[in-house]
Amino acid sequence: MNTGAELLFLKPVLKERIWGGSRLRTEWGYESARESGLGECWAVSCNEQADSVVAEGRYQGMTLSQLWAEAPELFGAHAGERFPLLVKIIDAKEDLSIQVHPDDAYAKAHGLGMGKRECWYILDCPQDAELIVGSRAESREEFERLVRAQKWDALLNRVPVRKGDFIQIEPGTLHAITAGVELLEVQQNSDITYRMYDYVRPRQLHLTEGLEVARAPYRIKAEDVVHTDGRVNTPQLLVTTADYQVWTVCVSGALAPDMACESFLIGSVIEGSGRIDGRPVEKGMHFIVPNRYAVRRLEGEMRINLAAPMPRRKVAGGMRPAPIIYYFQDKVRVSFEIPQSSAG
Numbered sequence: 001m002n003t004g005a006e007l008l009f010l011k012p013v014l015k016e017r018i019w020g021g022s023r024l025r026t027e028w029g030y031e032s033a034r035e036s037g038l039g040e041c042w043a044v045s046c047n048e049q050a051d052s053v054v055a056e057g058r059y060q061g062m063t064l065s066q067l068w069a070e071a072p073e074l075f076g077a078h079a080g081e082r083f084p085l086l087v088k089i090i091d092a093k094e095d096l097s098i099q100v101h102p103d104d105a106y107a108k109a110h111g112l113g114m115g116k117r118e119c120w121y122i123l124d125c126p127q128d129a130e131l132i133v134g135s136r137a138e139s140r141e142e143f144e145r146l147v148r149a150q151k152w153d154a155l156l157n158r159v160p161v162r163k164g165d166f167i168q169i170e171p172g173t174l175h176a177i178t179a180g181v182e183l184l185e186v187q188q189n190s191d192i193t194y195r196m197y198d199y200v201r202p203r204q205l206h207l208t209e210g211l212e213v214a215r216a217p218y219r220i221k222a223e224d225v226v227h228t229d230g231r232v233n234t235p236q237l238l239v240t241t242a243d244y245q246v247w248t249v250c251v252s253g254a255l256a257p258d259m260a261c262e263s264f265l266i267g268s269v270i271e272g273s274g275r276i277d278g279r280p281v282e283k284g285m286h287f288i289v290p291n292r293y294a295v296r297r298l299e300g301e302m303r304i305n306l307a308a309p310m311p312r313r314k315v316a317g318g319m320r321p322a323p324i325i326y327y328f329q330d331k332v333r334v335s336f337e338i339p340q341s342s343a344g
Contacts, residue, residue: 008288013050015040021093028284043286046083076263076291084309088185096177098197102213103171118187122165125181130158132176134219143216157219166226172215186307254299265289274300
């Protein structure tokens, strides 16, 4: 393992958004001629809207879509499918629209490719911040009535969050990022969004489609929010779904994880600086750990979030996600098996 393999560091793509701020430039160091209005960094992207470019090494200058097509061995069990994930940093200076995303079945039936399951890791937020996740409607009928009547204050479910919190957003969940929140988003490689309400901004709404895909009654409670627990030099598994697993790891000093994956890993340095196998890294860098590459050494004072797409295996009755072999600790293999309740 690692014979001739190398980490793939990617150049971010910045996206202007009507609700965006300036922190992607001032706090993350991403270059832009704009001083404000920068809402999203598409850090790892392989689609028609943004195609990440390799920043250095053997594949320097190649796009991620080129690598996906021409070097499938880098991606292991996922080679041949559509690139599965999209990773973003979102800086919300203002409230985002109230919106919802479809699941795979709806997207496929309507010729839209894949649906959009996503998750949020809170990088920063105001004191007493809340996110909108789900609704307070007690029935489907009440949900539709409140939507059509535009009674959003009565409908929307708000969840308190703080820096370091993590929330899983299932397809069909009514949701919105609120002003002042900065987060790292891992999602399926889809940007299908149905806006239900957009305050006074003159943008198109999609009430018909939104009502078709919205889950109701459905809400996230405060106890459903995952709090990072302060562990050091040991990865914390944040979520397992049918599409991805996500971890966070706080590195302090040195760590020799011998970290590997059945498909590939996506890494984002979200705090501090250090080295990965001797290569200097700092906040704002994003990279892919290719298939058959094992990360041998992490050192420094930093936090890295990791995501892996879920490879699929044939089983009786269809396909199911395969467990990911993640890392070795004291020469003992540590595997994260997939709980049946969270694999769908």
